[in-house]
Amino acid sequence: MKKKVAIGLFISAFILFSMNGEFRGATGDTVDFGWFSLVPPVVSIILAFISKDVIISLFFGIFAGGFILHLADGSIFYAIVQSFLSIVDYTLNSLADPWNAGIILQVLTIGGLIALMTKMGGAKAIANALSKKAKGPISAQIITWILGILLFFDDYANSLIVGPVMRPVTDEKKVSREKLSFIVDATAAPIAGIALISTWVGYEVGLIKDGYEAIGQEVNAYSIFVETIPYRFYNILMLLFVLATAIFLREFGPMLTAERRARKYDQTNEAEINPNASNEIDEMEPAEGIHLSIWNAIVPISTLIGVAIVGFYVNGYQAILTGEDTALINSLKESPFSFTSIQEAFGASDASIVLFQAALLASIVAMTMGVWQKIFTWGKAVETWINGMKSLIITGAILLLAWSLSEIITDLGTAQFLVSLLSDSMPAFLLPSVIFILGSIISFATGTSYGTMGILMPLTIPLAAALSPDPEFIVMSAGAVLTGAIFGDHCSPISDTTILSSMGAGVNHMEHVKTQIPYAMLVGSIAVLFGFIPVGLGMPIGIVLPFSMIITVLAVYFFGKPIEEKK
Template identity: 75%
Template sequence: MLKKNIYIGLIGLAFIFITLSADFTTGSDGGIQFGWFSLVPPVVSIVLAFVTKNVIISLFLGIFAGAFVLHSVDGNVLTALVQSFLSIVEYALTSLADRYNAGIILQVLVIGGLIALMTKMGGTRAVANALASKAKGPVSAQVISWILGLFLFFDDYANALIVGPVMRPVTDEKKISREKLSFIVDATAAPVAGIALISTWVGYEVGLIQDGYEAIGQSVNAYSIFIETIPYRFYNILMLLFVVCTALFLKEFGPMLKAERRARKYDPTNIEDINPNPSSSELDEMEPIEGVKLSIWNAIIPIGTLIVAALVGFYFNGYNTIMAGEDTTLIQTMQNSPFSFAGIQEAFGASDASVVLFQAALLASLVAMAMGVKQKAFTWGEAVDTWINGMKSLIITGAILLLAWSLSASITDLGTADFLVSLLSDSLPAFLLPSIIFILGSIISFATGTSYGTMGILMPLAIPLAAGISGDPEFIVISAGAVLTGAIFGDHCSPISDTTILSSMGAGVDHLAHVQTQMPYAIAVGIISVIFGFLPAGLGLPIWIVLPVSMVVTAAFLYFFGKSIDEPESELD
């Protein structure tokens, strides 16, 4: 450990020396061009995360390193160090002051409190028992987790924070590793929300498509174009298939294979055996009140309240936003047919998901408290104490999210995404464009930890570029799909992505363990998406051939290259 700290210290000193001696150029807009140094924050955070095994320290040092690069222009090391520390504080305050970010922090904490209330009332235990009766073994337990992820299609955050805690007791009992559960949760969060016809993602994606087509002088129905991109969202579709195949074949590879083999040997009654490196233990330690009657309704009603309130909230929040806006076409749509499919889709897209989910979780918590008090599971005072105790389990999640957002702000100030675009978007043959866009989107979203930001950067470039290279409308659609799915792929791999963080916390597993086990799977599916998806699609092969072939290859890859977990036959479904 001492030797490792010495190495890190020496590398830090070398970094300071190299940064201070760097000669940064000035761009045409008068701004400083940091070039390769713009990659410092994500590289430092990601490398240190794997070296130190501590996400908080790694993110903090990544932000500090990025701020040091920004302030090193003056050449004074002492001033740069002081300003870097002050910048971390400023980034954190600015990130928390953002209405959307604050809403996410609040919804995360409140959902943690809601889960604690349901646990104390015996609701989660009852659901686990009910699901356990349906889940006869590891196959069905994983498939049920996957189905629940599909059911919560409307928002990736809600998915990550609900499916993990609900399914955790079931997968623990069936000796499925927490790492595998977090992978299933993560693989059915953004990949599902990104292609759902109605979700909190749709409005943003449709808006980017609309702007891209306007840039080339074309007036289109952006939502129709969005639907046309779905068959070309190879990574989303193939990842969903991949999850099912790992469950049905009971085959894994890489670090996940080790985690699953370890899980098959552990004692399901020993939490330390199940989760040797827990991120938080408050929810694991919570048990139903002694003597309380276990009822699935103590979980179904609060979660149902959360889902219904969220769906209603998405609509009315978006409706009010549209009616207060200046888009006369949308206002006309909402006035003439407010509950049509188009009206609902537009309202969902315009809603503030973070605020709505916070409101819905708060309402669901009040419902759970009232139910518990009525059943004499606890008093109002005990209900509040339990609720706050549940929040404690996700405070670490809030801290990581806050640091991840601060890192993103540092990355933006350094122009990391712009540098990557200029570095990787050279001239290329037409058929390679969708693949290059997918890879570029993957790199940017991995480095920045945000799929939304990556989509916003690339879509205005991809559609005009595709239109300039080829006048084929289908080619433009393929390129737009490559932006949307490439951003999700990189985000899925990134240890600094908010959905990756929430998935590990929801499943109750060490964050880096989740990243290490999931990354080989994401990379494998990403490679298949390029070789058997975007390359043949770019060459003009029909999608009705490309998509089925890529799905067969995905299943075959796991079947032939995955290794059996080697369970006794009697324990299989």
């Protein structure tokens, strides 16, 4: 009830505030909305804190933007009506964009592919093969980490597969459920966010593309995405942090207590498992009575990766040949398979189309394998594929709303206003750190990194371009958005991957959150102090990244204490 009252009061205050707004006329028919251009992202952020629901937050952010746009043209009642119509218009425009449509299809298709591989037992077979190699606590944790890395293509699949499969192994080797859930969570979004092919890449590439268009630059967004990877300090350092804690067998904070307890007692209390876990995990279980084979995962995934690589080259090659760069066309024809030609072709490719094509062909391969092995019929295969898509419907909704918010922010001139407001008042070197911290706060409040990226990316790229003419500065600022969103999501108790990780590992959810937050905070602090601030000051990433990795390993060794207490 208090939440509803707070939302009602906030919306009422927003309407009253907007009614008193005066917009300055500019040249022609354009309007300078000034501070009111900040209304959509501010409404989305504040509602995210109040409602903890990114769908609601993005929806009302778009509504607020439409309200401001139309308030300049008529009465408040006209503005309210047009605001609702604007939500429909902006959403339809977002869906009608071929790039956006390709991204949604790609994400849904990969969701269907994951369901097929799971039903065929391929994912579980790989996990079982790895689990047999565990000889003690160190190897059990490292194998869990490796399995999480191998399931790079989707964070949900990681959370729902790794935990249940490795739980008996880590229980046997006296590794706490809290540590298992941490490893699962730390290799879910962090690896999916930087993987070259995943359910994340299309969305991240799309946001980068829109951000550069806002400053009038036509770039290959996929190439920029690849360039941001070294600047994803939190993702990279968290993956390293997990490995270091496993190798050194050193922990600190609540995790140390949990690990020492696990070494002494059998604390596998199944009553603590999330009551919703059984249904989710059952859906991820292979078909009954089938022979588990690792090839049921290796072949579809290899198809996905192989077709994508070939597709990037072919798609980019065709795009260059139909372009106007004569010198590049001649170079490509003369040496089609030289390193430069391959690099240019990959750079000119359309990731949304290629990844959708690759995922679709990989899905057909998986269906064919399943039918040939009599695991399911063609009808059941299609049904499984569609059910896999259903798990990512919410992702599609977030994508459409985030794109719509980005478009309305562009129409209001929010980025230009922020640029004029902050370009002379903020030291340029601080921007990546500030963006990282702001992204972590928003994603912590909403429990989702997708919505956070959608709110911040359209603002960050224009602001970075205004603060510094260095193209690398824009890249590192975009990387700060993408990794900061994951940091906050990793800490958030309402994050879907946080919930799925604790559920899959069979541990009390808040125990998982309590033991994980100190680790995330430490890695996040290292990312700012030894990552974003130095690169913001101009230090080369080739020095900053290795140094921050060394600091992370030393932090584990010196902050952590041995699991086995000295007698």
